[in-house]
Amino acid sequence: MSQPDRLKTDCSRCAALCCVMLAFDKGEDFGFDKNPCEPCRNLDTHKCKIHDTLAQDGFRGCVAYDCLGAGNRVIQEVFGGTSWQSEPRLMPVMMEAFSAMREVHKRIDLLRAAAILSLDPDEEQRRLEFLAQLEDHPWTASELNAFEFGLALEIDVYFHGMEKHLNELVSAAR
Numbered sequence: 001m002s003q004p005d006r007l008k009t010d011c012s013r014c015a016a017l018c019c020v021m022l023a024f025d026k027g028e029d030f031g032f033d034k035n036p037c038e039p040c041r042n043l044d045t046h047k048c049k050i051h052d053t054l055a056q057d058g059f060r061g062c063v064a065y066d067c068l069g070a071g072n073r074v075i076q077e078v079f080g081g082t083s084w085q086s087e088p089r090l091m092p093v094m095m096e097a098f099s100a101m102r103e104v105h106k107r108i109d110l111l112r113a114a115a116i117l118s119l120d121p122d123e124e125q126r127r128l129e130f131l132a133q134l135e136d137h138p139w140t141a142s143e144l145n146a147f148e149f150g151l152a153l154e155i156d157v158y159f160h161g162m163e164k165h166l167n168e169l170v171s172a173a174r
C-alpha cells in the first residue's frame with residue numbers, strides 16, 4: 001500500500017491543534033483576539049462551528065492557514081489518535097510536538113521544492129537522505145523536542161550552502 005502524502009492536511013485525523021495553539025489578533029483576518037494554547041471559542045469538540053462561513057464571518061486567516069499535514073501526523077503518529085480533550089494533561093506536550101512537527105513539514109516542503117535546482121550528485125544525495133529522515137521516521141515527542149537544535153540546523157546549513165543555485169534561479173528568471 002502506498003504511503004499517504006506527508007504534506008497532505010487531514011483535519012478529520014487531527015484534534016484541531018491549530019485552533020488551540022495558534023494566536024491571532026482581531027483585525028481583517030480574524031474576528032477576535034485569541035491567545036496561544038487557548039481553545040478557540042468557535043471550536044466544538046474538534047470541529048469549527050463556523051467552518052462553512054469562515055470568510056464571511058471575518059476569519060479569512062483560518063481559511064488561508066495550512067499546517068502541511070503536521071497536525072494529523074502528530075495526533076496519529078506521536079499520540080496514537082488521542083486528543084487533548086479526552087486527555088487534558090497531554091495539552092502542553094501536544095502543543096510542543098505540533099510546533100516542532102510544523103518545522104519538520106516546512107523543511108520537507110523546502111527539500112521537495114529543491115528538486116528543481118541543478119544540484120550536484122552529493123547535494124542531491126543529501127537532499128534525498130534528509131527527506132527520507134523527515135518523511136519515513138516515526139517521530140516521538142522527545143525526538144521532536146530535539147529536532148530544532150539537531151537535524152533542523154543541519155538542514156538549514158545545507159540550504160545555506162545552496163545559495164549559489166538559488167542565485168542561478170533568480171538570474172534565469174530575469
Ligand code: SF4
Pocket residue numbers: 018019020040041042043047048049050051059062
Ligand atoms: S474560527 Fe474555527 S477554524 Fe478558526 S481557529 Fe476558531 S475554530 Fe479554528
